[in-house]
Structure formats: C-alpha cells, structure tokens
Amino acid sequence: MLVGNYLHSHFESPAAHEAFLAEHPEIMASTGKTKGQLKKPYQVADAMIDTLEGDPEVMALYQGQKELIVTGQIGGVDWMGKLDCFADNHKYFADLKTTQDIYKRMWVDDNRSWGSFIEAYRYPLQMAVYQELVRQNYGTRSAPLIVAVSKQDPPDHEIVSIPQDLLDYWLNKVIELQPRIEAVKNGEVEPKRCERCEYCRATKRVSKIVSLYDLVS
Numbered sequence: 004m005l006v007g008n009y010l011h012s013h014f015e016s017p018a019a020h021e022a023f024l025a026e027h028p029e030i031m032a033s034t035g036k037t038k039g040q041l042k043k044p045y046q047v048a049d050a051m052i053d054t055l056e057g058d059p060e061v062m063a064l065y066q067g068q069k070e071l072i073v074t075g076q077i078g079g080v081d082w083m084g085k086l087d088c089f090a091d092n093h094k095y096f097a098d099l100k101t102t103q104d105i106y107k108r109m110w111v112d113d114n115r116s117w118g119s120f121i122e123a124y125r126y127p128l129q130m131a132v133y134q135e136l137v138r139q140n141y142g143t144r145s146a147p148l149i150v151a152v153s154k155q156d157p158p159d160h161e162i163v164s165i166p167q168d169l170l171d172y173w174l175n176k177v178i179e180l181q182p183r184i185e186a187v188k189n190g191e192v193e194p195k196r197c198e199r200c201e202y203c204r205a206t207k208r209v210s211k212i213v214s215l216y217d218l219v220s
C-alpha cells in the first residue's frame with residue numbers, strides 16, 4: 004500500500020513526492036550498512052518508476068490531470084473515485100497498477116476460472132465505477148487504461164484496455180448488489196459469512212466437514 008503510494012506520488016508531481024518522503028521517513032533504512040538508503044521495496048518501486056519513465060509511449064499517454072477526484076451517485080449511493088491521470092481530451096483515463104507479474108495466471112473467484120491479476124483484483128469493477136463518475140461529471144465515456152508495472156527485476160510493463168461489455172457488466176452488478184450492501188452497512192440485514200476474508204478467518208469456527216473437492220472450486 005505504502006509502496007503504491009510512493010509510486011503514485013512520483014507520477015502526481017515532484018511536490019507530492021517530496022511531501023510523501025517527508026511524511027514517511029520510515030521508508031529509509033535507519034541502521035546497518037544501508038543506513039540512509041531506501042528500503043528494498045522502495046528501491047524496487049524506483050526501478051518500476053524508471054521503467055515507466057523510460058518508455059516514451061507510456062510518458063506520452065500519461066499526460067493530463069493527475070490525481071483527480073470524481074464524485075457522483077450510482078443507484079442512489081454516493082461514490083468517489085480518484086483518477087491517476089485524466090487525459091486532457093477526456094478520451095481516456097489511466098490507472099497505475101503494480102503487480103508481481105503482469106502475465107501471471109490467477110484464480111478469478113467471480114468467474115471460477117483462471118484469469119489475469121486485473122480480474123482477480125476486480126479492477127474492472129473499479130474502472131466501471133470511475134468511468135460512470137467521469138460520464139456524470141464530463142459527459143464523455145472515457146476508456147479506462149491500466150498502466151501495469153511488475154515488481155520483477157527488471158520490471159515488465161503494459162498498457163491494458165478493458166472491454167466495454169465487461170465494464171457494463173460490472174456497473175450493472177454494482178447497481179444490482181448495492182441495495183444489499185447498503186442494508187448490511189446500515190445494520191438492517193445480517194451479513195453472510197464468506198469464510199475466506201480476514202474477518203471470517205479470524206472468527207472462524209468449523210461448522211461442517213468439507214470434502215476435499217470443495218477446497219478448490
């Protein structure tokens with residue numbers, strides 16, 4: 004999270020990056036041989052920054068308003084988004100995402116199949132919401148572009164589009180599922196345990212014996 008913020012602040016502005024460094028002295032090693040140097044994850048982040056900045060195609064794309072807050076209502080619920088970079092022509096907005104390996108196959112629970120890290124982390128849902136907030140504020144249907152950069156040595160990077168039908172699917176899904184989520188938040192409906200998340204794992208009591216076939220499905 005903090006490493007992501009480090010990277011984002013760099014691409015926001017020099018002032019934002021300076022402010023981040025001032026607020027987070029803990030990202031520097033304070034003892035040992037590397038005292039005064041960035042800790043390892045931030046050195047990796049620096050390599051990721053160099054990779055993106057070293058590609059003129061990425062730099063040409065990543066021009067526009069940085070860290071732009073967009074707000075609106077979807078299905079009567081208040082939403083807020085932060086666009087990493089909104090192109091001045093409003094044709095697209097870019098979102099920086101870091102990952103171990105851009106091409107790594109990951110399990111996508113929603114599809115019960117293998118897919119990309121973008122699906123596994125439900126980024127299409129986030130991008131669908133952002134696209135809708137942009138539409139409400141600017142009257143344009145801007146394309147979300149994921150600027151993906153990996154933590155490998157050297158880092159890999161790609162600019163990734165999301166099919167519009169997948170964005171439409173997720174926006175509809177948000178509208179469909181939101182009433183229940185709101186009801187749970189307001190304490191009107193009991194939440195259902197998923198038995199997978201941090202909260203459920205921390206409070207788990209086995210209620211039945213499961214078949215080995217249920218472990219991976």
Ligand SMILES: [Zn+2]
Nearest residue numbers: 197198200203
């Ligand atoms: Zn849970």
